[in-house]
Amino acid sequence: MNQKIAAPVVSNRMSPALSGPKTPWAIKGELILNCNCTVFCPCVVSLGKHAPTEGYCQAWSGIRIDTGHYGDTDLSGLNVGLLLEIPGLMARGNWKAAAFIDDRASQEAFLGLIEIFSGRAKGTTGLFKLLVSEFLGAERAKITYENEGKTRRLMVGKKIQGEVVPVQGKDPEKDIVATNTEYWMGSDITVATATKGRVRAFGRVWDFDGRSAEICQIDWAGPDVPR
Template sequence: MALDTVGTVPWTIKGELILNCNCTVFCPCVVSLGKHPPTEGYCQAWAGIRIDEGQYGDEDLSGLNVGLFLEIPGNMGRGNWKAAAFIDDRASEAAYEGLVNIFSGAARGTTGLFSVLVSEFLGAERSPVHFETVGKERRLMVGKKIQGSVVPVEGKDGKDIVVTNTEYWMGPDITVATATKGKVRAFGRVWDFDGRSAEICQIDWHGPK
């Protein structure tokens, strides 16, 4: 696809996102919309996206998974992020290219903020990206680079705690979760976020507007 068409191609992604970060309690960014600093003063996170339905132009993205690596030095809204993407090795060349455009922010739309907030895109690479749901547990495995598992936090009535009707960029309803496993071995980082903050979000993203 010609470079001059990037940012004009219509795209959609519907599915689920899970995220685990180094915050010791539920991520302050969700309700502060990035204005409040992470609990540790900086953010280190991994995320997984399961694409149930999706397309980039004429290319079908349905059934593919994506892993993300994020490092933010302070308040989310101030930018200077470092980010990388692990693209499902089952993706066709066109799907791979489309997903790189989406998750680098170049495709604009919902993820267009990445092009503003990410100062260093560490790159994208094909990897075996497995996203599994077992009961309420969600698991993401990207080879030996990301091995994560998150579970919802139950409320008094046994139902999941959900922060609803937010303006958070991922989606309006964020399920409060915790990580039973959160290990990252990538880009010279070695992280262990077992027991730390996590999120689950049903996503309905699109672009370029």
């Protein structure tokens, strides 16, 4: 059974207890994302200055943490799922978001990951605090993130069922990659598509099969943004 945490737990309103020195954190691993864009997401190269192809963005994402920590708490081996809803230009904010945290996480790791993905921990994900106006909630869930050849799969209980594959190029052995970008997730983004992209969570019912997807190796840290 999923353990739900009410939205105020991940509210972006800062309490005095959270206004002091920030905890050092780092995450290395891989991220996949599937959105409702009909072709490769224009936000990657426009850095959010170009509107999504449908005029708004709805997306799910999965993060596989290969190595990571929040202070002295080990995050290695854990998975995270995200739900994102953006009403227009990414850079203009007013996002809604929700987080799913691996049910294998300790309580310390659970709380640390909420700090990271709410943006309160600053650093690479600090933009969430600036752009997300409403956190819908955070909950523990059984999350699996699988790699099979070039295929990536994310399962978040019955809430997210996702599978993405790189778009095939002229040389099928080489992925199509947007390189040297200033995209916040990472500089090299593999162009992909979703063979399955279904969300049933927080009142959202989305089916993004065949829509835009991304694959990215991540190397994030805080409280300072890595250079």
